[in-house]
Amino acid sequence: MSTPQPVLELDRINAFYGASHILFDMSFQVYKGRTLALLGRNGAGKSTTMKAIMGVVPIRSGEIRHEGRRVNGAAPHVMAHRGIGLVPEDRQIFPRHTVDDNLRIAAKPGLSGRADWTLDNIYDAFPILAPMRGRNAGMMSGGEQQLLSMARCLMGNPDLILLDEPSEGLAPIIVQEIGRLIRKLRGTGVTIVIAEQNMHFCLGISEDAVVIDKGQIVYRGTIEDLRGNEEITSRYLAI
Amino acid sequence: MLNIDALMNCFGNSACLVTQSATGLIIGMLLFLVASGVTLIFGVLHVVNFAHGAFYMIGAYAAYSAYGVTGNYYLSVLAGAVAAAIVGVLFERLAISRVYKENLLMQLLVCYAFVLICDDAVKIIWGAEYLAMGIPSEFRVPPLRIAGGVVPPFYLFLAGSALAVAILSVILIRYSRFGKIVRAAAENATMVSVLGIRVPLYFAALFGLGCALAGMAGALAAPVRSLTPGMGLSILIESFIVTVIGGMGSIPGALLAAILLGFTRSFGSVGFPLFVDGAMFLMMVVILVFRPQGLLGERMVR
Ligand SMILES: Nc1ncnc2c1ncn2[C@@H]1O[C@H](COP(=O)(O)OP(=O)(O)OP(=O)(O)O)[C@@H](O)[C@H]1O
Ligand SMILES: [Mg+2]
Numbered sequence: 001m002s003t004p005q006p007v008l009e010l011d012r013i014n015a016f017y018g019a020s021h022i023l024f025d026m027s028f029q030v031y032k033g034r035t036l037a038l039l040g041r042n043g044a045g046k047s048t049t050m051k052a053i054m055g056v057v058p059i060r061s062g063e064i065r066h067e068g069r070r071v072n073g074a075a076p077h078v079m080a081h082r083g084i085g086l087v088p089e090d091r092q093i094f095p096r097h098t099v100d101d102n103l104r105i106a107a108k109p110g111l112s113g114r115a116d117w118t119l120d121n122i123y124d125a126f127p128i129l130a131p132m133r134g135r136n137a138g139m140m141s142g143g144e145q146q147l148l149s150m151a152r153c154l155m156g157n158p159d160l161i162l163l164d165e166p167s168e169g170l171a172p173i174i175v176q177e178i179g180r181l182i183r184k185l186r187g188t189g190v191t192i193v194i195a196e197q198n199m200h201f202c203l204g205i206s207e208d209a210v211v212i213d214k215g216q217i218v219y220r221g222t223i224e225d226l227r228g229n230e231e232i233t234s235r236y237l238a239i
Numbered sequence: 240m241l242n243i244d245a246l247m248n249c250f251g252n253s254a255c256l257v258t259q260s261a262t263g264l265i266i267g268m269l270l271f272l273v274a275s276g277v278t279l280i281f282g283v284l285h286v287v288n289f290a291h292g293a294f295y296m297i298g299a300y301a302a303y304s305a306y307g308v309t310g311n312y313y314l315s316v317l318a319g320a321v322a323a324a325i326v327g328v329l330f331e332r333l334a335i336s337r338v339y340k341e342n343l344l345m346q347l348l349v350c351y352a353f354v355l356i357c358d359d360a361v362k363i364i365w366g367a368e369y370l371a372m373g374i375p376s377e378f379r380v381p382p383l384r385i386a387g388g389v390v391p392p393f394y395l396f397l398a399g400s401a402l403a404v405a406i407l408s409v410i411l412i413r414y415s416r417f418g419k420i421v422r423a424a425a426e427n428a429t430m431v432s433v434l435g436i437r438v439p440l441y442f443a444a445l446f447g448l449g450c451a452l453a454g455m456a457g458a459l460a461a462p463v464r465s466l467t468p469g470m471g472l473s474i475l476i477e478s479f480i481v482t483v484i485g486g487m488g489s490i491p492g493a494l495l496a497a498i499l500l501g502f503t504r505s506f507g508s509v510g511f512p513l514f515v516d517g518a519m520f521l522m523m524v525v526i527l528v529f530r531p532q533g534l535l536g537e538r539m540v541r
Pocket of ligand 1: 017020022040041042043044045046047048049089165197
């Protein structure tokens with residue numbers, strides 16, 4: 001087996017909110033076509049890490065490389081056009097737009113014009129959304145909004161998807177549906193990073209794992225090894 | 240001061256009724272066009288464009304010059320709208336976008352400074368004296384006679400095109416991809432940029448569109464009003480009265496209020512010529528007291 005290619009490299013990045021230091025010298029790699037679980041408790045810095053990658057939160061030092069290119073300071077729309085999609089933790093759907101319009105706004109070809117996802121096959125892949133096309137997104141349940149947020153991300157045909165706590169606070173049936181979708185996405189060859197507090201959701205769907213605590217990396221490796229590492233899981237992860 | 244007899248005579252006389260209604264209509268439609276630009280910018284960007292009158296003036300002067308060069312009035316209206324749009328986009332990029340997050344006073348100051356600069360620029364380019372464009376050659380035809388009243392064909396063109404363009408731009412904001420994106424960006428700019436969209440360009444384009452409406456209104460008004468530096472101030476105030484009476488952000492409200500104001504002006508000049516402006520402000524005060532959200536505005540939450 002050839003050594004896997006890093007698509008995304010974080011190299012000792014530091015991020016702040018105002019004066020408070022949030023990410024400390026954080027380094028890890030994300031490999032092409034693989035799924036990485038970014039694990040950590042409440043407030044560990046998972047969302048901040050994803051926002052830093054996307055260019056939503058600036059980094060003060062260190063380097064972020066995407067496909068080998070330094071992308072520090074690139075605006076979110078630039079990162080989106082590099083093929084990165086973010087499904088933010090609070091979903092951030094447009095509540096006063098219809099489901100259809102939420103998706104249409106996000107429609108763009110992927111890198112080299114790839115257009116695998118269109119409105120029609122999105123509704124095939126997200127059958128729960130299909131009957132709600134004309135409804136205002138603000139009227140949907142949390143689970144439906146989460147699905148919409150994922151579908152909207154796919155409309156941009158990303159190659160690297162950042163999923164921020166996709167299962168948080170949702171009913172088991174929706175969590176199962178989301179797990180099924182992620183497995184299906186993995187089959188298409190995209191690279192995925194999933195932020196979660198809970199390792200179990202990620203067990204069947206990711207190869208790699210990074211655990212962070214108070215903005216610092218405390219574990220980097222495969223998720224299988226992490227599963228057997230009682231010390232790390234009991235100290236740094238929610239049960 | 241109050242000439243109830245004259246007003247009643249006019250209401251009882253179809254010729255006077257038609258003539259005054261036509262005048263009321265063009266005043267109303269010009270106001271509607273200007274006010275819909277204000278409403279568009281406020282409704283989406285939540286910025287009160289106190290400089291809107293300057294774009295009306297720019298449109299009028301640009302149309303005046305374009306008409307002098309081309310002799311074609313339709314092209315001149317286009318020139319007025321385009322000139323206002325270009326200056327509007329520059330103003331948005333260089334100045335107003337930097338104070339979107341500032342308080343109202345800061346925005347007011349930036350706009351006021353811009354108005355003063357524009358007024359002086361007009362003085363330098365076109366001079367300080369009054370200019371008159373006159374009815375364009377395309378419309379130098381005998382007036383229509385409707386029920387004994389006189390209606391210049393230009394009035395119909397003015398009212399019709401102002402109404403059509405204002406409504407088209409509302410449809411654009413409501414139903415086009417551009418409109419959907421810019422409204423989403425106004426609610427959540429970060430998320431829209433995460434989807435790969437250059438939000439500042441969309442805000443600038445929307446601002447430019449609002450200014451283009453003011454510029455078009457100026458170009459439409461140029462044949463029937465005299466051009467002077469500072470001509471934007473009264474239309475700005477009146478369009479604010481329209482937005483307040485109609486309801487901030489409501490286009491149907493703006494239409495209703497603009498027609499109301501236009502008719503107050505035209506019939507007021509017959510019945511209470513000295514109290515026309517007073518009547519408009521009185522209307523605004525009454526609305527503010529009894530229906531603060533305006534005739535068709537939504538009640539403000541928070
Ligand atoms: N806008 C902000 N301003 C200031 N501090 C913030 C801001 N957002 C997050 N923080 C702080 O940064 C730290 C990391 O937050 P972050 O949201 O990245 O954590 P997280 O791992 O995503 O947590 P959760 O699992 O609760 O989503 C926390 O201490 C949080 O309080
Ligand atoms: Mg988070």
